[in-house]
Amino acid sequence: MDELLAKAMQGVDPEEPGAFLHMLTNLMALVPWGSLIVWQIVFIVVGALLGWWKGRLKAGVIASLVLGPLGWIVPFLPRREPPPLPPRASSLDTTPPPLPASKKR
Helix, strand or coil: CCHHHHCCCCCCCCCCCCCCHHHHHHCCCCHHHHHHHHHHHHHHHHHHHHHHHCCCHHHHHHHHHHHHHHHHHHHHHCCCCCCCCCCCCCCCCCCCCCCCCCCCC
């Protein structure tokens, strides 16, 4: 922990107003961004392939983007069925329903 703190505080004066941002940029420089981005792209591509295979491409891509490899499960989940539509009125009955009574006094 002391080593990480030393790397974060390298070149930072704790009394200056921008010390927090300087420490944050020092910590972000330690993160292997290239590897993280490559792995995220791999997760999305595999999610897209699984989604395409199951007929749910959009769900596979979005779930893999948000959840990483855990999102690969989403294309295999059952689809939610929309609620049934109300029965259609016959084409002979084209009059609209009556309006509510006026409340004028």
